[in-house]
Amino acid sequence: MRESAESIASAALDCRLRKQLGDFSLDISLSVPSSGVTALFGQSGSGKTSLLRLIAGLDRPDEGHVRLGSRTLTDRAKRLHVPIHRRRLGVVFQEARLFPHYRVRGNLTYGMAPSARRRFDDLVSLLGIESLLDRLPGTLSGGEARRVAIGRALLTEPELLLMDEPLTGLDGDRKQELLNYLVRMTRDIDIPIVYVSHDTAEIAAIADHLALVEKGRLIAHGPLDDLMMRLDLTDRLGGFDAATRLLARLDKHDDHYALSHVVLNDGQRLKVPRIDRPLGAQVRLRIGVRDVALAREMPSGTSYRNGLRASIDAIEPSPQSPSTVEVLLRLGDQRLRARLTREACDEMQLREGQSVIALIRSVAFDAQSR
C-alpha cells in the first residue's frame, strides 16, 4: 500500500518554465512526486492552464525545461521539444474537446492503449456513459461530455495525467465516485496527476500535494497537510472551508452502528462513519476547521462522540474574518486546526500551551477519507 505524504518519492515531473503571454508572465518551477495527486490551486487567471499547456507541450516556453522521470520533454536551452503525441501524457482540458465526428465510443478508444482495453467497461460504467456509447458528442449534455473527456484521457494509460478542472459540472455523487476512482488509480498504477481545481473540498479529497499559484508565480508548494496548517494561506485556500487532515489507523468496525473506530498515532481514538477498508489500514480523515469545537473538559449529555485531548500550539487572528481566531492544536506529532469566534476564545481564556479537548462530531467526517 502506498504510504502517505511523508514518503515522497523522487520527483517524477520536474519543470522550470518561463513564458510571457501578452501582459501576463508565467515563471514557475515545480516538482511533482512520482505518484499521488498534486493540486494546482489559484485564482481564475493565475496561470494554471498556461502551466499545464507548457507541460503538455501545447505551448513552448520562452525559457526552461520539463522533465518527466528520466525523459526530457522540453529544454529550451537544448532546443528540445518532444512533440505532444510522444509525451505520453493524458490531458483533460478545461473544455471537453470531444471529436464531433466520432461517436462517444470512438472518442474513448481514439487514444486507448491496448492494455487499457480490459478497463474500458469498468470505466465506462463508473462514468455512467454506457448508454451514450453510440451517440455523437453534439447531443451530449455538459456533464456527459466532461465524463467522456475524462474517460478518453484515462484510457490512454499515460505516464502523467494533467487534469484541468475535470469535475466541474458534475453532480455530487458522480464527482465523489470519480474522485475515489482517481485516488484508487494513483494508488494502483502509480502515475502522478496534476490536478487543477477551484474546489477546496475536491482538493482535500484527492490531493497529496498542493501548489499554490498566484499571478503566474508559485507562492507555496508542499504536502497538502502542511500547507493547510499555514494560516497565511488560509485566505487563499478557500477560507471558509479550510480543513486539515489527520492520519489514523483503522482499529475496529462497529457493524451495529455502522461506525469505524480509528486510532491516532498518539493512541487517542475517534469514531467515524464506517470506512470500508481492512483493519489496520492507514486512513486520512479530513476535518473542516469549522467542525472542531473546543472544551475545557469533555461535556456530557451531548451528541458529541469524539473528544481529543490536544495542546494549543498557537492562536492567531484569522486574516480573513475579524470575528474569528484560528487555533493550531497538537495531537502527538499531528496537527489540527480549529476556528473559534474571538469572543469564545476570550471567554474560555485560551492560551498557548494549554491543554484542551477538541470536540469533533462523527458526522463531520467526509466519506472521502481513505
Place this chain on the structure above:
Amino acid sequence: MRESAESIASAALDCRLRKQLGDFSLDISLSVPSSGVTALFGQSGSGKTSLLRLIAGLDRPDEGHVRLGSRTLTDRAKRLHVPIHRRRLGVVFQEARLFPHYRVRGNLTYGMAPSARRRFDDLVSLLGIESLLDRLPGTLSGGEARRVAIGRALLTEPELLLMDEPLTGLDGDRKQELLNYLVRMTRDIDIPIVYVSHDTAEIAAIADHLALVEKGRLIAHGPLDDLMMRLDLTDRLGGFDAATRLLARLDKHDDHYALSHVVLNDGQRLKVPRIDRPLGAQVRLRIGVRDVALAREMPSGTSYRNGLRASIDAIEPSPQSPSTVEVLLRLGDQRLRARLTREACDEMQLREGQSVIALIRSVAFDAQSR
C-alpha cells in the same frame, strides 16, 4: 425589502413543456415566481439545459407553452414562437460562447441596454475584468471567459435570467462576490432567475426556490427551505452538505468581537459573524445539518456560543448513510435539521417530542447570510 419564501408573488414564468430528444424525453411543468432565484438541480443529463433551451426559445417543444408575465413566448397549440431576440431573456450558457471577433468590451456591450450603461463600470470591477476589456476572447482563461459571459447577460437588463452553471470554474472568493451580487440584483430589480447548479452550497446561498429534475421530469418543486426539510430528498440534495435556513432579525452589532446578534421569531438569540445590514433587517442563516449538535442541557466551558432550545419533531434514519439519523427540530414556527450518529441518538435516548438544546457554533454560519 423583499419578503422571504412565504410571500411568493404570482408566477412570472410559467411553462409546460414536452420534448423528445433522441431517447430522452423531457416533460416538465414549472412555475417560477416573479422574483427571486429558482434553482434547477439534478444529475448530469437530467434535462436542465434542455429545459432552459426550451424556455429561451433555442429549441421548440413538441408540445406545451412558455409564458413570461403576461407575454406568451411559446405556444405549440397556437403555433406561436416568439423569436429568441424578442424574448428579452438573459442567458448564460454552460459554455462561455463569447464572440471571438469582438474584444471583451464589445462582447459586454453587444446586447447592453442603454439603462445598464451606468452599471457597466461597477459590474466590470465586480467581475474583475477591468484589465481584460481590450483583449480578444481567444486568449482569456476559462474563468475569465465565464465572467465576461455573465457580465454580457446581466447587462442586457433582461426580464428573466437563465443561468446554466454560471459560476463553475470560478474561485471561491469571486464566486461568493458574484453570488452576493446576484442576490442583491434580484432584490433590487426584481427579475426572476432560473439558475442551474450542481453545487448545493451555491444553491443554498442564492436560491429561494428549488426545482428538482430527474430524467426529464420535475420530481419536486417549492421553496428551498421546505425542500431542504424533506428527508426523502436528502440524497438528491447533495447529502453530505445538506443545510437548512433560519429566518431571524438583526438585533445588535457587537463591534468589539465583530459579531452580530440576531433574534429568531420565538425570541431566542444567536451570535453570528457580523452581518453588514441595518438593525431590524431580516436575515436568513444557512445552517449545515452537520453543524448542529444536540445536548440535553447547555454545556459549559466549551467554545459553543449558541444553544437554541428546540423540540424534536421527528427522528428518521438517513436514507443515505447507515450510521446517521436525521433529527427534525422545531423552534417556534421554524424548523431546523440536525444530523447525528445513530449511536449518539441511542445513547442520548432522544425521542420525538423531547426538548433539547441545538448547539450551533458561531463560526459555522456562512457569510452568505443575508
Place this chain on the structure above:
Amino acid sequence: MLSDAEWQAIALSLKIAGSAVGWILIPGIAVAWLLARHEFRGKSLLDGLLHLPLVLPPVVVGYLLLLSLGRHGWLGHWLYQWLGVSLPFTWQGAAVAGGVMAFPLLVRAVRLSLEAVDPKLEAAAGTLGANRWRVLFTITLPLAVPGLLTGAVLAFARALSEFGATITFASNIPGQTRTLPLALYTLIQTPGKESAAARLCVLSIVIAMLSLLASEWLARRARQRLQERDR
C-alpha cells in the same frame, strides 16, 4: 515600359474585374447565406442554376448572355426600352459577363465559410437581443471573412481572366472591352507576336499576384484576430 495599349488594357481589366466583383458581391453573399442557412423549396434548383456558368463553356455562356441581354433578347430588350441601357459591346457588358462567370466561385467560397460559422454564437447573439439582420452583419459575416476574401479573390481572378463569355457577349473592342485576356488573345492569334503576348501574360500574372497577396494579407489579419491558444 508599357505601351499605351497595354496600359489601356490593364486599366480596363481592373475596371471591369472590379465592377464585376462589385456587382456580384452583395447578391453573392445573399445567395450564399440563403443556401447556407435556410431550407426552402427549389433550393437544389437554385444551387444548380448558380453553377451553370461554371459548367458550361464560357463561349456558350456568352452566347446565352447575348440571347437574353442582347438588344433583341427578352431581358435586354426590356432594359433598353425602360432604362436605355444596352450591355453588349460595352465595358459594362464585359463586367456583367465577368461577374456571371465569377458568381459561382464567390457563392461557393462564401457559403463554405458561412456554414463553418458556429451557430451557437448566432444563438448567443439572439439571446442578447440581436435580430437576424444584426446577427448576420455582426456575427455571421465577420466570422466568415476568410470565405468572403477567398470568394472575392477567386471572383476577381476569374473576372480578370474571363475571355470566352466576354468576347462573345461584349466583343473585343479596343478601349471598351479589350481586356488583358482579349488583348492577349488578339496577340496570340497573330504568329510572331509571342514576345508581346508573353509581356501581357506576365502583366496578368503580376496583377493577379498582387490581388492575391492583398487578400492573403487581409485574411491573415482576420485570422490572427481570432487566434485561440492552440496553434
Place this chain on the structure above:
Amino acid sequence: MLSDAEWQAIALSLKIAGSAVGWILIPGIAVAWLLARHEFRGKSLLDGLLHLPLVLPPVVVGYLLLLSLGRHGWLGHWLYQWLGVSLPFTWQGAAVAGGVMAFPLLVRAVRLSLEAVDPKLEAAAGTLGANRWRVLFTITLPLAVPGLLTGAVLAFARALSEFGATITFASNIPGQTRTLPLALYTLIQTPGKESAAARLCVLSIVIAMLSLLASEWLARRARQRLQERDR
C-alpha cells in the same frame, strides 16, 4: 434519343473530368494543407503559382502546357523518353489540362475548410498520442469534408467545362479529346446548328446538376452528423 457522337462525348467528358479530379485530389489536398497549416518561405509564391490557371486565359494555359508537357517540352520530353508517355492529342492530356485548370478551385475550397477546423481538436488528438499524420487523417480531413466536397465538385465542374486549355493542349480529336464543351463549341461555330448545340448544352447542364446534387447530398449527410444543438 442521343446520337452515338453525343454518347461518346458524354462518356469521354465524364472520363476526362473524373480523371482530372482524380489526379489532382491528393496533391490538391496536400497543397491546401501545407498552405493552411504551415508557414514556410516561398509560401506566397506557391500560393500565387497555384492561382495562375485561374488568372490566365485558358488558351494561354494550354499553350504553356504545350511548352512544358508537349513532346518537345522540357518535362514532356522527359516523360516521353523515360515513360513513353505522350500527353498531347490524348484523353490523358485533356485530363491533365482539365486538372490544371481545376486545381486552384480545389485547393482554395479545401484550404478554406481546413482553416476552419478547430486546432483545439487537433491538439487534443495530439495529447491522445496521434502523430501529425493520424491527426490529419482522423481529425483534420474528416472535419474538412464540406470543403473537400465543395472543392471536388467545383473541380469536376470546371474540368467538365474546360475548353480553351484542352483544345490548345490536347486538340479536338473525336473519340479522344472531343469532350462535351468541345463538341458544343464546334456546333456553335457552325451556322444552323443551334438546335444541336442546345441539346448538348442541356446535356452538360444535366450532368453538372447530377454531380452537384450528389455532392450536396453527401455534404448534407456530413453536416448532419456534426449537428450540434443550436440549429
Place this chain on the structure above:
Amino acid sequence: ADQVQVYAAASMTDAMNAAIASYEKSHDVDIVPVYASSSTLARQIANGAPADVYISANEKWMDWLEDQDAPVSERADLLKNRLVLIAPKESQIPDFTPGGDTKIVSQLGDDGRLSVGETSHVPAGIYAKQALESIGEWDALQPRLANGDNVRAAMALVERGEAPLGIVYETDAMASQKVHEVGVFPDDSHKPIVYPLAVLNPDPSDSTEAFRRWLDGDDALSIFSKFGFTPVDAD
C-alpha cells in the same frame, strides 16, 4: 474624329493593324478594329453590334448574316489567301506539293498528326478538308488530324513540333519564324479562299465609306500583300 468600327476575322489581325496604322496617318479618323473568329463576329453583328465594316474569313458567315436580315451592303470579296502545308522549321521533311506523288500521310511517321483547324467550322479547316478530299487523302488522314480551335492553334502545334505537319493559310506560315512552307495546295483543290467585306451600317458615315473604298484600293492591297494575302482581282 469620326470612329469606324471594323469587325475583322482574327487571322487578319496583323495585316489589318498595319493597314489601319497607315490609313490613320493620312486621315483624321479613328479606326477601331475588333478581332474575333468570324462566327463570333457574325453573331454579334446579328445581335446589334455597332459594326460599320465586317470582314469575314469565309463566305459562309457572310451568307449567314444576310440570311439573318442584317443590313449587309456593298458586299465584295476583298482578299484571297492560299492554303499551305507547313512543317517545323528544323523538320527534315522535304518540300513537296500536296496532290503530287508524295502522300502527306507518308510524311507523318507512325504516330504523327496533321494539325489543322477544326474541319467543321474553322474556315482554314474547312478548306483543308476540301483540299484533302480533292487530292484523295482525306480518308487516310481523317483519323490522324489534330483539330485546332483556330488557325493559330493549329500552327502552334507545328511550331512546337508536336505535329510534324500542318495545314494553314499562307499568311500564317509567312508570319511565323518557326515553321517553313513544305508546299502549297493547288488553287483548284479547294474553294477559293476569299475574305468578303461588307458595310453593315445601314446609314454609313462618310468616314466609313471612305475607309471602305480605301480598303479596296491599291495602297491597302499592297499592305495586305506584304502579309501574304493576294488581292481578289490580282489574277
